Amino acid sequence: MDSTAATGESRLRALFEAGVAVTSELSLDAVLQRLVEVAAELTGAQYVALGVIDETGSQLERFLTHGIDEETHAAIGALPRGRGVLGALIHDAKPLRLHDLSQDPRSVGFPPAHPPMRTFLGVPILLRGVAYGNLYLTEKELGEDFTGEDQELVSLLASQAAVAIENARLYEASTRWSRQLQSLNEIGNALATETDVERLLGLVVRHLRELLGARFVAVALPTGENELRFAAAAGEGADDLIGVTMPRAESKSGRVLDRRRSERVDSVIDDPEVHQDVARRLAARTGLYVPLVAHDRVIGVLEVHDKESSGGARFTDDDLRLAETFASRAAVAVDLSQRVARDALRRVVAAQELERRRLARELHDETGQALTSILLGLKPLEDSPAHEAVAELHELVVTALQDVRRLAVELRPKVLDDFGLVPALERLAESFGEQTGLKVDFHSAIGEERLPSEVETALFRVVQESLTNVVKHSHANSVSIVLTRRGDAVAVVVEDDGSGFDPTDSRDGIGLLGMRERLALLDGKLDVESTAGGGTTLVAEVPWR
């Protein structure tokens, strides 16, 4: 029997105390350190180390030692990387006893400043087949080899370490779940009470950033046809990013939006789809990109960048799933907000048209009729001595009547309500051509059938606005208006031979946004084709029914 290794009775006591520590100590580090000390005490090992592999399996999460002072620790430098004998212990999770480490063919030697070590005992930290790390000892006292009994005792301690690690992880997981539930609950409550979508998205990105331990989280929403705009962000530089746009076709978020599938990027700089200007601005290394999908419609993208915990750590599958859960909440918020906005716009447009119709009718039926009565009343006075004054009055009333009728037509042409879109556009084209000197052609290929009133109104307003744009911006000589069917849709095509413009220019000075919004209320769309000097073609399309 050796002189300093514990006796049978003291070994039992040490094991008992180690067991008590596992069940009573809350700090995992304290439990593991206690097990390391007990291992040294029971076996007479000069050096003991316990390494815990993180949940990704890529690096050591914890490393506790006995026998190495802080100065030596610092001199040795980086933690073991799992090569050589330690690597064998990790990859082939079985106990390993060696007489001389340096003689083992798998040995890769020690780093400078590392104390010399010969005898070795290593055991995996295993529970139900899952490897959590390893516990290894070197330099048994008096240069003796570690025994089979040492191996059994250390294996027992390793099992206790495994239980402690698993308990800690379960506790951590339950705490994480609790925080996730709390966050989701808070977001759910906000969804029911908050109407400002950007504030809601701000809440989503802040909570997700906290739960993932991410450096940066943002939501980008489509704006116009070709761009994405950051609507909410959390993390360093977030305030500067909100409102920044990026091209949809040249960004990872844009591609994820098109593919409708989440993606994890472990190296942002190496991904050719990532918009590198934005990535540099965020100093992003890694990323998660998750589409926001509501009612089978993709309405934005959630971007997450870089774990804060330790350099180079990657996002896990669990992180991606959590981001997807938050993305679905964000999608609900955006969808709800868009629906509310659409409903509000629909009500405004309907109210505006109703008001225009009432005013037009009032002008036409009341004011117009009154002026006509005055004209009739002036008739008998044309031969009176005051005939010159009467003639002046007559001229005034005639022009006023013309103005009232023109105004009524501009507000809401009666022909649109009474006879439909085709006659209304015919008259619009004719009067517009007469008044501006432009050659305006109109052709209809949709027959006599009336369209729903809101469709007729929307298409009439689009043509009206387009013709005004032609005068204002294109300096064209001629305009063609064609009303036609396109599959299941009715389309109006307005084409001019004017100066054209750059349709990718995001500044909306010509009312395209208003036309788009109006058509979108009817599930329609607006396409604009134009080149500088090459005229402009505008196609407004609305489903037939």
Place this chain on the structure above:
Amino acid sequence: MAYAVVWSENGGHPRAGSLEFAKGFLRLAGRPEHELSYDDVADVRIDRRPKLRLAGRPTLVIESRGGDNLRIASFDGAGSLHELAERLEAARHSS
């Protein structure tokens, strides 16, 4: 902000285009273009008489200090002619 207008210089052929209030002058963009310094404007009024109308609409009549006459009719909806007159007066007084 641009307005859709038709204009005529000294009773000539009407032109269609846009009207913009630039810094120091009024720009009528079309074929051809026309610019008028606010300082050159002698008088501004709205005229509804038939013979001074353009496209059947009342006009904003601008008399220049050199004696030229510019008539402008607006296609930008009810009230836009008065808006043009007000903005032109404001531009003249601030120039």
